[in-house]
Amino acid sequence: MIRDTIKAAQVSAMKAGDKPRLAAVRLILAKLKDKDIELRTASAVPEDDVLVTDVLQKMAKQRRESISLYEQGGRQELAEVEKAELAVIEEFLPQQMSEDDTKAAIGAIIAETGAAGMKDMGKVVAALKAKHGTQLDMGKASGLVKAALSA
Known part of the structure; x- marks a missing residue:
């Protein structure tokens, strides 16, 4: 512990x-x-x-x-x-995920949830926090989610 x-x-x-x-x-x-x-x-x-x-x-x-x-x-x-x-x-703190790993996790969650745009950002961030919350800086991660959804 x-x-x-x-x-x-x-x-x-x-x-x-x-x-x-x-x-x-x-x-x-x-x-x-x-x-x-x-x-x-x-x-x-x-x-x-x-x-x-x-x-x-x-x-x-x-x-x-x-x-x-x-x-x-x-x-x-x-x-x-x-x-x-x-x-x-x-x-x-537990070992933090690298930016590449974070982007890969975000991509997987977007695929799982079927997120299509910015309106689904809350759903994606919630799922990301549930799965990887201890390994991520959620401030940086939400920026990456926003970039992935707007692309």
Whole structure:
């Protein structure tokens, strides 16, 4: 389980005295704890690895946005901190699909669903997320779906 790997990374970072890595791992664990608390009242709780992957993907997306904003604002030292956190977060994410693999998966789903145009984009994106959600950045994938459907 991914959560166990993250907890083990926390212990190893503590033993190694790696403060930046430890801070990033603790940040991940805090976000997971927040999500667990949020889901206490939910009727359906997703599988743990799916939940952890979802939280990690959101954290990675936030870091990427922050990095670009800091770089635009000329705050390179803050961008470096975010990049270090992003590197730690990405260690725990499942291997992401390459762009070619993503395009192939999109083509297969379009064929399966019989999607004919932009009106079917929601159906294709939903099927893509259901099958490959943990292996994709859905922001990039939706752009590829849009390109495939408009072609």
